[in-house]
Amino acid sequence: MEKREVEIELNGCPYRARIEPRLLLSDFIRHEARLTGTHVGCEHGVCGACTVEIDGTPMRSCLVLAVQARNRQVRTVEGLTDGWPDHELTILQEAFHEKHALQCGFCTPGFLMSLQPLLLEERELSEEDIQVALSGNLCRCTGYRNIVAAVQLALERIREVRNTGSSQENAEKLPQRR
Ligand code: FES
Ligand code: FES
Incomplete structure (x- = not known):
């Protein structure tokens, strides 16, 4: 399948990559951006372990394709405080x-x-x-x-x-x- 160019704002920083259109946002976050704080349990929207914020709203990242997050702001658990990664606990x-x-x-x-x-x-x-x-x-x-x-x-x-x-x-x- 032909790869697509995406740019996603991840924890306040632009992240660009060429990815397969079928790649889940949860896999993009974990395997492409290497932010392994987002966990994947059921992979079909039931457990909530993969929840991230997209444009300020919590969503299950296993139910979203990474290409759907193009040009949007995604925040993961690593980005909960400003100054990531040198932050204190919230x-x-x-x-x-x-x-x-x-x-x-x-x-x-x-x-x-x-x-x-x-x-x-x-x-x-x-x-x-x-x-x-x-x-x-x-x-x-x-x-x-x-x-x-x-x-x-x-x-x-x-x-x-x-x-x-x-x-x-x-x-x-x-x-x-x-
Ligand atoms: S991994 Fe369980 S809801 Fe996404
Ligand atoms: S599943 Fe172990 S602490 Fe919640």
Whole structure:
């Protein structure tokens, strides 16, 4: 099959390649761009492990062809903070760490990417809102309780930084709208 030229903005940097039109975005990210933080589980849109943001919206990269992402902005888990790859953990990543919200960690990048829009919401969020936001991602290890607890902790810290303007260091870790 004839290869196509694509340019995709990947974590803020333009990435050009000649690729087969049938190449999945998940394979493009992992094998072409070598960003292996995006995981591939089911490869048919069920588990959510491959979730990335395309133009700011979380999407399953195993259901998108790389050519469909041409000239669009793709953000992977590696690009969650500015200054990648020399970044510190985000508030949500720190909360996952503190609340033991992962065991094998295979599902974690997908959860982190799916949760980005929730972190930008400014209204009070209930446990049910968090469960709905998590409902498209599967985890075989944790039983989800600690993941919900981590999201609650992250939301609490984000609210604190927004309300009190607490330390510059923490302000830099706030989720950013893309
Ligand atoms: S690998 Fe894409 S949803 Fe499971
Ligand atoms: S931590 Fe193992 S699948 Fe979620």
